[in-house]
Amino acid sequence: MAGLKYMCGFGNEFSSEDPRCPGSLPEGQNNPQVCPYGLYAEQLSGSAFTCPRPANKRSWLYRILPSVKHKPFTPVPCGDLTESWDEVEPDPNQLRWLPFTIPKSTEKKVDFVAGLHTVCGAGEARCRSGIVVHVYTCNTSMTDRCFNNSDGDFLIVPQQGEILVTTEFGKMMVEPNEICVIQQGMRFSVDVFGETRGYVLEVYGAHFELPDLGPIGANGLANPRDFLCPVAWYEDRQVPSGYTVINKYQGKLFACQQDFSPFNVVAWHGNYTPYKYNLKNFMVINCVAFDHADPSIFTVLTAKSTRPGVAVADFVIFPPRWGVADHTFRPPYYHRNCMSEFMGLIKGHYEAKEEGFLPGGASLHSIMTPHGPDMDCFEKNSAAELKPERVAEGTMAFMFESSFSMAVTKWGLQTCQKLDKNYYQCWEPLRSHFNPNWTPSKK
Numbered sequence: 338m339a340g341l342k343y344m345c346g347f348g349n350e351f352s353s354e355d356p357r358c359p360g361s362l363p364e365g366q367n368n369p370q371v372c373p374y375g376l377y378a379e380q381l382s383g384s385a386f387t388c389p390r391p392a393n394k395r396s397w398l399y400r401i402l403p404s405v406k407h408k409p410f411t412p413v414p415c416g417d418l419t420e421s422w423d424e425v426e427p428d429p430n431q432l433r434w435l436p437f438t439i440p441k442s443t444e445k446k447v448d449f450v451a452g453l454h455t456v457c458g459a460g461e462a463r464c465r466s467g468i469v470v471h472v473y474t475c476n477t478s479m480t481d482r483c484f485n486n487s488d489g490d491f492l493i494v495p496q497q498g499e500i501l502v503t504t505e506f507g508k509m510m511v512e513p514n515e516i517c518v519i520q521q522g523m524r525f526s527v528d529v530f531g532e533t534r535g536y537v538l539e540v541y542g543a544h545f546e547l548p549d550l551g552p553i554g555a556n557g558l559a560n561p562r563d564f565l566c567p568v569a570w571y572e573d574r575q576v577p578s579g580y581t582v583i584n585k586y587q588g589k590l591f592a593c594q595q596d597f598s599p600f601n602v603v604a605w606h607g608n609y610t611p612y613k614y615n616l617k618n619f620m621v622i623n624c625v626a627f628d629h630a631d632p633s634i635f636t637v638l639t640a641k642s643t644r645p646g647v648a649v650a651d652f653v654i655f656p657p658r659w660g661v662a663d664h665t666f667r668p669p670y671y672h673r674n675c676m677s678e679f680m681g682l683i684k685g686h687y688e689a690k691e692e693g694f695l696p697g698g699a700s701l702h703s704i705m706t707p708h709g710p711d712m713d714c715f716e717k718n719s720a721a722e723l724k725p726e727r728v729a730e731g732t733m734a735f736m737f738e739s740s741f742s743m744a745v746t747k748w749g750l751q752t753c754q755k756l757d758k759n760y761y762q763c764w765e766p767l768r769s770h771f772n773p774n775w776t777p778s779k780k
Contacts, residue, residue, distance in 0.1 A: 341510055343565035347547055347612070353507070353569040354399075354604035361604035367397045376603055377403045381505075383520055383544060383609040394520075394544065396607025398505060401573055402597055404524070410584055410591040417454040417752070420462060420469065420588030422744035425751070429706055432745065433760040436697030437753060439497070439532040442476040449475050449500070449527035450484050450583055450590075453537070456749040457679065457701060459741035462488035462588050465542035468650050468739045470679050472699070473535050478528040481576055483599055487586040489541040491519045492638070492652055494735060496683050496697050498533030502526075504611045505602045507567025513683055514733055516652070517613040518545055518638075524582065524599045525611070534697050536681045538737045543640040543649045548633075553622060559637045563618040566610045574598040616733060621658045627665050632736065642740060653736040655687070660728040667728070668718050671709030677743045678702045678736055685732025688714070693763060694734075698755070704742045711763035 344351050354361045361376065363369045368378045376399040383394030437454070440447045452475035460467015469489075483503075493500075499512040504525040511517045513535075519525050521544075550557055579594045619637060624630045632653050640649040660667050668688050680687075680700045687694045692713075694700060702708040710718070750756060 341508055342568045343509070343613075344568060345562050345565055347561035347564040348608055349566075350606070350608050351566055351610060352604075352606035355569045355571050357571075358603045361399055362606060363399070372399055374603060376400060379403050381522055381607075381609060383522070394609040396506075396605055396609040398602045399604040400505075401571065401601040401603065404599060406597075407582060407593045407595040410586075410593045413583070413590050413592045415590045416451060417746075417748045418471070418585070418590065419455045419746055419748070420458065421746070422459060424747040425745070428745055428750065429703055431700070431702055431706055431708055431760055433694065433700040433757040434698045434749075434753070434755045435757055436695050437472050437474055437534060437699075437755055439474045439534050440476055442532070446477040447475045448477050448479045448482065449473055449529070450479065450482065451475070454748050454753065455746050456699065457743040457745045458539075459739070459743045460541055462541050462586075466649075467541040468737075468741050468743065469539040469541075470737055470743070471537040471539065473533070473537060475527075475529055475533050476531070479526040481579070482581045482583060483524045483526045485524045485582060485584045486519070486521060486539070487584055488521070488588065489539050490521050490544055490640070492538040492540075492545060493517050493519065493535060494537070494681065494683065495533070495535040496681065497535070498529055498531055500533060500535075501528040501530075502611070503528070503600055504567060505600060506605055506610050507570040509565070509567050509611065509613050511613050514617060515613055515615045516637075517611065519611050520544060520609060523611055526600075536699070536735075536737075538650055538652060540640040540650050543642070545638040545640050545652070548636045548639045548651075557620045557622055558634075559614060559619055564612050564614050566612045569602060569604050571601050571603045572598050573601060616654055616656060619654060619656055621656055623658050623660070624662045624665075627662050629662065629665060629667060629670055632669070632738075644740075647740050649739060649741070651736075651738045653738055655729055655732070655734040655736075657727065657729045657732065659725060661725045663723055665723070666715075666718055667721075667723075668710050668714055671707065673705050673707050674702070675704060675740075677704050677739045677741060678708070679739075679743070680734060680736045683733040683735065685729065685734075687732065687734045688729055693757065693760070700760075701743070701745065709764075712766040712768075715767065
């Protein structure tokens, strides 16, 4: 949307006020006896009050009416949104999904919340520990409805169709090849402009951070200045027919009614905000001598667990880059992992599987489930001339990697009817190249 403005930085102490109400931010204190313009002061806490200062997250919102003014919440159907991990038996196989179906607007109007489908996950919201992977497929905007996740943070990855995300902090336009993060407790609505699809990574009990860079140094990967936060925008709109606030709480959906728009924040300040990031800005680190580096070098954001170096979830991308490694099988290696790997494709063709893994689809390689290049990829790259080449040009694949052993839902295994039951066959043609008479070549 033309005219949208943003502030740049990651985790900064931001402050913003709608230009229609200059001076709406109180000076020198957070909670004056009477706020400018007769506004209400409301704090949104994303961490415990006593968290160490680097991890302390909160923002102060100055709004026309406080969010507490609403009718009681009542349960509503959850659709395909679930935290029930025992619906079906566990499945340790390599799993791949064809592109998830987007409903036709001529057949049924489906907005972002109604179009959320849980594919897999683990853990429990009540214990504030876990991860959930959803897809969203929708065709209509949310009208007089907003969503609030009391359980955790949403990292949203649009794949088809841009989305206009209206939050209490302002508006963000998020296009394919961008991501946005809506942190726990933030109310938002989503406008779409046609048939729309994407992926959602939800984490409980942790917020996303930039990964530590270690010996990489002070710069690289996703640079803080490239993250964008919305500026204050408000609407003073009465909704006599009722505005619906949908609350995801302990894995279930609840709804309440109020007679005004929740996007009535005239000014705000703090470091607990929604934000977006364009994946094209990722500064790629790669091997320039030999061997295939581990994919952790492509980590954009991480949600840390309490164990050092082990993530609740990492958001990893496989962006366009140069491949120059000598004496090396350059595609991803064959692998068994103590982490779960859920992959999606925004656009293009994934280098390890040119066929079958399609934009809008997905794959899951569970803990210790073998995976790696298919036969065509192995044979081609085992004999390829190793010259500098562009890798993944015009492509953007990503991975949600987690230390949790994720269960697949009934919707993911059965109801969606997109599971590729022939996925295992891409490895069936692999043949032995073992030669017991092999000898090293003379140099």
